[in-house]
Amino acid sequence: xxxxxxxxxxxxxxxxxxxxxxxxxxxxxxxxxxxxxxxxxxxxxxxxxxxxxxxxxxxxxxxxxxxxxxxxxxxxxxxxxxxxxxxxxxxxxxxxxxxxxxxxxxxxxxxxxxxxxxxxxxxxxxxxxxxxxxxxxxxxxxxxxxxxxxxxxxxxxxxxxxxxxxxxxxxxxxxxxxxxxxxxxxxxxxxxxxxxxxxxxxxxxxxxxxxxxxxxxxxxxxxxxxxxxxxxxxxxxxxxxxxxxxxxxxxxxxxxxxxxxxxxxxxxxxxxxxxxxxxxxxxxxxxxxxxxxxxxxxxxxxxxxxxxxxxxxxxxxxxxxxxxxxxxxxxxxxxxxxxxxxxxxxxxxxxxxxxxxxxxxxxxxxxxxxxxxxxxxxxxxxxxxxxxxxxxxxxxxxxxxxxxxxxxxxxxxxxxxxxxxxxxxxxxxx
RNA sequence: GUGAUUGUAGCUCAGUUGGUUAGAGCGCCAGGUUGUGGCCCUGGAGGUCGGGGGUUCGAGUCCCCUCAUUCACCCCA
Numbered sequence: 001x002x003x004x005x006x007x008x009x010x011x012x013x014x015x016x017x018x019x020x021x022x023x024x025x026x027x028x029x030x031x032x033x034x035x036x037x038x039x040x041x042x043x044x045x046x047x048x049x050x051x052x053x054x055x056x057x058x059x060x061x062x063x064x065x066x067x068x069x070x071x072x073x074x075x076x077x078x079x080x081x082x083x084x085x086x087x088x089x090x091x092x093x094x095x096x097x098x099x100x101x102x103x104x105x106x107x108x109x110x111x112x113x114x115x116x117x118x119x120x121x122x123x124x125x126x127x128x129x130x131x132x133x134x135x136x137x138x139x140x141x142x143x144x145x146x147x148x149x150x151x152x153x154x155x156x157x158x159x160x161x162x163x164x165x166x167x168x169x170x171x172x173x174x175x176x177x178x179x180x181x182x183x184x185x186x187x188x189x190x191x192x193x194x195x196x197x198x199x200x201x202x203x204x205x206x207x208x209x210x211x212x213x214x215x216x217x218x219x220x221x222x223x224x225x226x227x228x229x230x231x232x233x234x235x236x237x238x239x240x241x242x243x244x245x246x247x248x249x250x251x252x253x254x255x256x257x258x259x260x261x262x263x264x265x266x267x268x269x270x271x272x273x274x275x276x277x278x279x280x281x282x283x284x285x286x287x288x289x290x291x292x293x294x295x296x297x298x299x300x301x302x303x304x305x306x307x308x309x310x311x312x313x314x315x316x317x318x319x320x321x322x323x324x325x326x327x328x329x330x331x332x333x334x335x336x337x338x339x340x341x342x343x344x345x346x347x348x349x350x351x352x353x354x355x356x357x358x359x360x361x362x363x364x365x366x367x368x369x370x371x372x373x374x375x376x377x378x379x380x381x382x383x384x385x386x387x388x389x390x391x392x393x394x395x396x397x398x399x400x401x402x403x404x405x406x407x408x409x410x411x412x413x414x415x416x417x418x419x420x421x422x423x424x425x426x427x428x429x430x
Numbered sequence: 431g432u433g434a435u436u437g438u439a440g441c442u443c444a445g446u447u448g449g450u451u452a453g454a455g456c457g458c459c460a461g462g463u464u465g466u467g468g469c470c471c472u473g474g475a476g477g478u479c480g481g482g483g484g485u486u487c488g489a490g491u492c493c494c495c496u497c498a499u500u501c502a503c504c505c506c507a
Contacts, residue, residue: 059505060504065505120501
């Protein structure tokens with residue numbers, strides 16, 4: 001039993017799993033380029049107020065899940081980011097990106113931190129990939145980010161996904177609805193659970209998607225948000241659904257979908273996977289026009305975005321066997337040393353092969369030939385190159401194809417030439 | 431924060447109503463083959479039985495505490 005363990009809720013990712021991550025990341029980067037999204041990286045921490053203002057102080061994230069600390073006794077509180085949108089918006093506003101170009105399409109793959117009890121599909125350090133489309137108020141913008149997200153899932157081969165979508169209306173609609181909802185809930189106030197009582201004042205909409213059966217009971221008779229939506233909101237939502245339909249993206253309208261962050265308006269959506277456990281939300285997002293103003297912008301910045309949990313993506317793909325054809329990079333040549341006295345000369349050969357662009361390894365531990373061969377086999381090396389007194393005397397090498405077990409003697413130059421033909425040094429990008 | 435679950439070798443796990451030196455498979459190392467891997471055979475290394483306390487002649491096994499794990503609630507990716 002090792003003395004030290006990883007911090008609760010964090011985990012190590014070892015080389016075999018890195019293959020899976022790189023595969024997913026590769027698809028994300030490729031499709032982002034296809035859709036014209038550009039990568040952004042922001043610091044892992046921000047001033048705590050940023051999250052309090054943006055995510056909302058009534059949310060669980062801000063209320064109890066943030067890792068916050070004081071960098072020095074007199075300093076401002078800093079928080080390890082629990083989500084990306086606030087930081088990206090802060091960066092965009094600080095640099096005044098929209099003045100340089102009025103439409104910004106950004107994406108990221110980043111690490112986030114939330115102080116929760118870990119369980120399947122939930123960690124304290126986790127990562128999300130996501131996109132933010134700033135500066136466009138057209139419903140085509142939300143449709144664009146949803147399409148990008150669903151396209152990634154499709155290329156990765158995921159099955160069993162459900163896209164649920166709703167509209168929360170604009171700020172005026174929500175204000176009117178909030179009042180109506182409060183009037184309806186007021187007589188039930190004493191029956192509300194603690195969380196719902198808290199939300200009654202701050203954000204009663206969130207009582208709607210409570211999973212507490214008793215709350216659900218109370219809420220069934222509540223006025224419907226949909227009935228309070230103005231013409232503008234309805235038109236916007238219809239357009240979003242139209243764009244999705246046209247692109248063949250299946251969805252379910254769910255009028256109870258609210259989502260936890262305070263800054264959403266208009267469209268909100270969520271994708272769940274049947275391959276996941278209790279934490280089955282693979283990703284979600286929406287429209288958040290009011291966020292910029294909340295962060296001090298003089299005018300509204302229409303914005304749409306989504307975030308997808310990378311670990312959950314990974315779990316879902318593993319469950320569905322979507323990584324079966326991934327193979328670790330194997331060296332082309334494993335140089336085998338007959339006697340350790342010849343090691344230095346063998347190293348020179350290794351260097352020449354590497355300089356020629358041929359991936360080459362050699363046993364550095366001074367082990368027996370048998371152990372070296374076993375290692376070559378374990379690494380799935382394509383060839384073994386034997387360096388012994390005979391070879392050095394004749395100036396030739398013995399090269400063995402480890403798959404076919406055929407071996408032949410030839411000059412080192414011939415080997416290099418052979419590889420140059422079969423694996424070019426600068427392979428064309430696919 | 432709440433509930434439940436599981437902690438025995440590097441990994442996956444056995445361990446009978448408490449009873450001698452705690453086992454298996456896989457993996458690792460070495461030898462069989464002193465210049466040749468995989469397959470096979472033989473051998474070897476590796477364990478404070480999560481930790482602490484208690485009951486007992488005797489505890490991996492029973493009791494208490496503690497730490498950690500996992501799953502679930504809450505909420506979210």
